[in-house]
Amino acid sequence: MEAVSSLHRRSARIVLDWSRKVAKYLVLKARKTKAAIAVEELEKLWHNASQKSSTLADRLSKFAYRKLLQAIEAKAVEYNVPIVYVDPRSTSKKCPVCGFPLRYWHRLAECPKCGFRADRDTVGAMNVYKKALKAIALSPGSEGSWGGDGRNPTGPRSAYMTR
Numbered sequence: 001m002e003a004v005s006s007l008h009r010r011s012a013r014i015v016l017d018w019s020r021k022v023a024k025y026l027v028l029k030a031r032k033t034k035a036a037i038a039v040e041e042l043e044k045l046w047h048n049a050s051q052k053s054s055t056l057a058d059r060l061s062k063f064a065y066r067k068l069l070q071a072i073e074a075k076a077v078e079y080n081v082p083i084v085y086v087d088p089r090s091t092s093k094k095c096p097v098c099g100f101p102l103r104y105w106h107r108l109a110e111c112p113k114c115g116f117r118a119d120r121d122t123v124g125a126m127n128v129y130k131k132a133l134k135a136i137a138l139s140p141g142s143e144g145s146w147g148g149d150g151r152n153p154t155g156p157r158s159a160y161m162t163r
């Protein structure tokens with residue numbers, strides 16, 4: 001038991017170190033390019049999923065996700081980079097180009113309608129990006145934290161908060 005808990009502590013420390021490094025890299029990159037960071041609210045999915053799958057790998061990946069998100073949030077506040085939270089539902093199910101339901105062969109997705117092809121993670125990232133743009137467009141100037149100079153109203157750049 002002692003060995004197991006020490007292993008847990010060690011993996012937790014590795015995850016924390018990794019989270020801080022990734023968060024810093026992402027936030028500094030976003031700040032440099034005046035971009036916002038879009039994240040999927042995976043917690044929502046887990047909350048809705050009734051099956052309690054709690055293998056060690058599963059718990060560790062959730063732990064890693066939470067720690068990474070916390071690290072990104074902390075860094076984003078520190079550097080004034082906006083975060084857009086996106087509903088994680090069906091981010092890999094629909095074609096990011098035309099919205100048609102995708103067909104999958106293992107991790108490769110193909111759109112039967114427009115012929116778009118990509119890896120599952122790429123599809124997810126593209127759809128999260130699209131949802132984030134939509135969320136930004138739907139909340140112009142809300143919370144007073146988004147940039148309001150009115151120029152170039154498309155893309156996350158225009159949503160960068162003014163400092």
Ligand SMILES: [Zn+2]
Pocket residue numbers: 095096097098099100111112113114115116
């Ligand atoms: Zn398509």
